[in-house]
Amino acid sequence: MVNLSDVARKAHVSKMTVSRVINHPDQVSPELMTLVQQAIEAVGYVPNQVARALVNQRHYVIRFLLLEDVATVEPNYAKLLIRLAHNLQQKGYTLEISLDITAETQSIDGIIVSGWRQEDLLKLQTLDVPVILYGAAPPNSPLSSVDVDNQAGIEKATEYMWRQGYRDIYYIGLSLDLPFAKQREAGYRAVMAQKGGRVNVYQTENHAHLADTLLTNLMHNFELPTAIVCATDRIALGVLRAVQRVYHIPRECGVIGFDGVFIDQLTQPQLTTVRQPFALIAEKIVAQIISQIESENTLEVENTSILPDIVVRETTNL
Amino acid sequence: MVNLSDVARKAHVSKMTVSRVINHPDQVSPELMTLVQQAIEAVGYVPNQVARALVNQRHYVIRFLLLEDVATVEPNYAKLLIRLAHNLQQKGYTLEISLDITAETQSIDGIIVSGWRQEDLLKLQTLDVPVILYGAAPPNSPLSSVDVDNQAGIEKATEYMWRQGYRDIYYIGLSLDLPFAKQREAGYRAVMAQKGGRVNVYQTENHAHLADTLLTNLMHNFELPTAIVCATDRIALGVLRAVQRVYHIPRECGVIGFDGVFIDQLTQPQLTTVRQPFALIAEKIVAQIISQIESENTLEVENTSILPDIVVRETTNL
DNA sequence: TTGCACAATGTTAACGGTAACATCATCACA
DNA sequence: TGTGATGATGTTACCGTTAACATTGTGCAA
DSSP, rough: OEEEEHHHHHHHHOHHHHHHHHHHHGGGGEEEHHHHHHHHHHHTTOHHHHHHHHHHTTTOEEEEEEOOOOGGOTHHHHHHHHOOOHHHHHHHHOEEEEOOTTSSTTOEEEEEEEEGGGGGGHHHTOOSSSEEESSSTTTSSSEEEEOOOOOHHHHHHHHHHHHHHOOOOEEEEEESHHHHHHHHHHHHHEEEEEEHOOEEEEESOHHHHHHHHHHHGGGOOOOOEEEEEEEEHHHHHHHHHHHHHOTTTTTTTEEEEOOOOOOOOOOOOOEEEEEOOHHHHHHHHHHHHHHHHHTHHHHHOOOOEOOEEEEOOOOOOO | OOHHHHHHHTTTOOOOHHHHHHHHHHGSSSSHHHHHHHHHHHHHHOOHHHHHHHHHHHHEEEEEEEEEEGOOHHHHHHHHHHHHHHHHHTTTOEEEEEEEETOOOTTTTTEEEEEEGGGHHHHHHHHOEEEEEEEEOOOSSEEEEEOOOOOHHHHHHHHHHHHOOOOOOEEEEOOOOSSHHHHHHHHHHHHHHHOOOOOOOEOOOOOHHHHHHHHHHHHGGOOOOEEEEEEEEEHHHHHHHHHTTTTTTTTEEEEEEEOSSSSSGGGSOOEEEEEHHHHHHHHHHHHHHHHHTTTTTTTOOOEEEEEOOOEEOOOOOO
């Protein structure tokens, strides 16, 4: 392996000069600068990150800790993961994947956590590296977080349906005791309260066929045109299937989902949805964790919500 | 950070003795052994992997190189990735993600490549670490590979449909010039040749709505009961949608897909499919790459095909 | 008793970098 | 002309670990 000494020998300077050319270019004279750069080229030198990590006590590695149950992993993660890897790479970091919250933290600089539950937070707080949560942290949590703005997302969706002209608007939520599920429901309620529309909230588990069953019973009460705001695309898929057996989409019934990852492109007609802006989310997560790492100890908690956009397709154009 | 010296001081031995307790337990006397182990416990020592990596020229890191176009990333990868991370962790390795084939290889021990094309192979061959391809390598390639047995998978599927009693069997393939697409088609042809059935091969791009359109035109030729063997679940989704508008599934038409990741669970009725055995695939990949790393230079090319299983659901029970 | 093999432990140097300090030449200014 | 500030470069030591070699002590055969 080509190392600093090889470059130094080639350029007839000391190792330190070479090191400085790389890390503190302002501290070397222009002549040596070019001389050393040529030597680096000539011998094909590439800095050894491991040695660098050892002496700097920095590793240039961020861990993505996935706590979600492996069986239920959503395709979401692939998208987020890829964006994260890409953004980190640009900043000179690499992304490592772990499923184990108890894994050692001494060869990483920070952790991005996804799929966490309330009960994981205590352990996460005690770690000795910066932690960023994907998904909104509870109030007063000492951990920073980045999340899509779930409430605003459903607000946008509900308002959009109202603006399209639908007045009979249903919300099919998730029967899950998790913050994001409640926030989405709150978004629907907020808009309906403001508009003075009738509130119709139902809940189901996150399965298309359960949503299908629910809607099959529900849709006889519709006062057309009716809109159905769904907490997830998966629910929307089932809703769509049930409703289109009886009504015309979108003339009689409009449907809008939430997530915008994969499922929305599989439906027929194609689903209008609130899309999680993974590119932005990843960007923000990366910016935040790197700033925490590089600011050393000034631990400033930051909770970011990112406003999602509506992707209009074929299920909502009244 | 607690290090070897701290343990050594606590146990009143030299650093080397502590190191040996960890790496070569057979070389230390039982008394010191327990003494040192207690000291390790007492001070909470955890070996520093970075220092270890530096001196051993080993990093205990495997890179997952994803060359697929980011936009088309299938949820497949999330499943595979998680299995890989899990298996590697058990062997003391960590998994890192990269999208960049040109990234440095000096702080990793091996690479697992996914989504590669023919034109990537040359560059991959020149890397100075072991490389395992996910997806069958071309004949005589110097790179090892692990893949699902695509041909055998579709053979199984076709035979299964024949056994169910369908005699009019169609194959809807992928219009892609990639080995796996050809192998799947070959599987269908092989079985039909053997059974003496009429060969009906059509191709489409990997989109549900294109498959829908294709089938809408095609299905008037069916001699019921007809089976449709699909190259992917995505195609199967479109096929199912088109066919069920006219025929009863599975009494008049049976449909079987390939992949078994995610999509198959979204259809109504639920899709019978050939499932990629990601647990096995990941296991095999990990075993293979670690064996290559640890055997140093005895570079033995190994191409493994893993036989997939059929997951019988609701679209094939004639 | 002597010497030697062998097992248990310690010492040293290295892996490839960088921070901190030391050295040296240059130059401005009193 | 001497002094000290300044900038460019070199020297040293260290990050935490392990391989290789050195040392020590023990038992056993000659």
